Amino acid sequence: MPKAELHLHIEGTLEPELVFACARRNGVQLPFADVEELRRRYVFDDLQSFLDLYYLAMGVLRTERDFTELADAYLARAREQGVRHAEIFFDPQAHVSRGVPLEVVLDGLEASLSTAPERFGISTRLIACFLRDRGPREAMETWEALEPHTARLHGVGLDSAEVGHPPDAFEPVFARARQAGLHLVAHAGEEGPPDYIWQALDVLGVERVDHGIRAIEDPALLARLARDRTPLTVCPLSNVRLRCVPSLAEHRLPELVDAGLLVTINSDDPAYFGGYVDDNFQALKRELGFGDDVLRELAANSFRASFVEEDERARLLGEL
Ligand SMILES: Nc1ncnc2[nH]cnc12
Numbered sequence: 606m607p608k609a610e611l612h613l614h615i616e617g618t619l620e621p622e623l624v625f626a627c628a629r630r631n632g633v634q635l636p637f638a639d640v641e642e643l644r645r646r647y648v649f650d651d652l653q654s655f656l657d658l659y660y661l662a663m664g665v666l667r668t669e670r671d672f673t674e675l676a677d678a679y680l681a682r683a684r685e686q687g688v689r690h691a692e693i694f695f696d697p698q699a700h701v702s703r704g705v706p707l708e709v710v711l712d713g714l715e716a717s718l719s720t721a722p723e724r725f726g727i728s729t730r731l732i733a734c735f736l737r738d739r740g741p742r743e744a745m746e747t748w749e750a751l752e753p754h755t756a757r758l759h760g761v762g763l764d765s766a767e768v769g770h771p772p773d774a775f776e777p778v779f780a781r782a783r784q785a786g787l788h789l790v791a792h793a794g795e796e797g798p799p800d801y802i803w804q805a806l807d808v809l810g811v812e813r814v815d816h817g818i819r820a821i822e823d824p825a826l827l828a829r830l831a832r833d834r835t836p837l838t839v840c841p842l843s844n845v846r847l848r849c850v851p852s853l854a855e856h857r858l859p860e861l862v863d864a865g866l867l868v869t870i871n872s873d874d875p876a877y878f879g880g881y882v883d884d885n886f887q888a889l890k891r892e893l894g895f896g897d898d899v900l901r902e903l904a905a906n907s908f909r910a911s912f913v914e915e916d917e918r919a920r921l922l923g924e925l
């Protein structure tokens with residue numbers, strides 16, 4: 606089934622085989638003996654325990670070639686999963702702070718993404734995320750570095766460790782990105798409380814909420830999200846693996862749909878969470894009994910919630 610993927614961290618598509626290939630050619634020592642040992646570490650207690658491994662593993666990405674191969678590998682898998690359009694997050698600070706220039710990241714990704722329509726039948730956009738746990742000052746410095754490249758970006762987002770790092774502190778940097786004409790999104794309500802979702806909407810002015818699952822705890826917030834048709838980019842397998850929900854069968858996604866929210870299904874960090882985007886769709890069918898009609902509506906929502914132009918949206922919806 607054709608779909609768009611709107612919540613996908615390119616660094617979260619780094620499969621263990623590519624970790625070892627990059628480590629070998631870049632001379633990086635890894636604290637794991639082999640691919641199997643690394644894969645055995647993919648058991649998480651919460652978001653932070655995942656982020657620790659995620660930032661460690663991406664330390665092997667050093668050259669343009671690494672970023673190009675990373676994006677190519679994602680696109681090849683995404684095509685198999687029915688993805689026609691992907692709005693892709695990357696974490697500039699996670700690379701620049703290790704001495705990898707922003708240009709290496711952008712040029713490497715672009716070398717892959719610029720020819721994705723012809724090679725994979727997938728259109729793409731890039732969204733640069735600020736790491737909220739590194740604070741608003743570093744986010745503004747990152748924006749200053751990104752600003753000369755705004756033509757290569759479609760939006761900015763906010764990710765990394767959520768609890769204790771509310772969105773409102775990032776109002777100035779989001780205001781700058783808005784002035785530059787970029788779209789705005791933010792992770793909120795993954796582990797953090799509903800109040801962080803209110804702040805993302807009212808202080809940052811985001812157009813989509815990434816995760817947003819804790820909105821279910823606040824009826825007024827649900828009404829607001831439904832009224833404005835503000836999309837949520839929900840990542841079911843991620844929520845289970847990071848223990849944001851006890852199990853997929855107990856995920857309150859059906860209640861979000863029933864409350865009239867524009868819910869989309871996404872994979873977040875598929876190399877780590879046991880499945881790419883269609884694997885998430887299949888899991889909803891298996892564990893929550895979603896019928897094909899509901900899955901089709903969720904796929905349609907992914908096009909409705911995307912940042913493509915109207916004629917492109919109509920064309921993509923026509924494929925369903
Ligand atoms: N699920 C997630 N939440 C917050 N930050 C992230 N960075 C990569 N994946 C993330």
Ligand SMILES: [Zn+2]
Pocket residue numbers: 612614764792815873
């Ligand atoms: Zn995410």
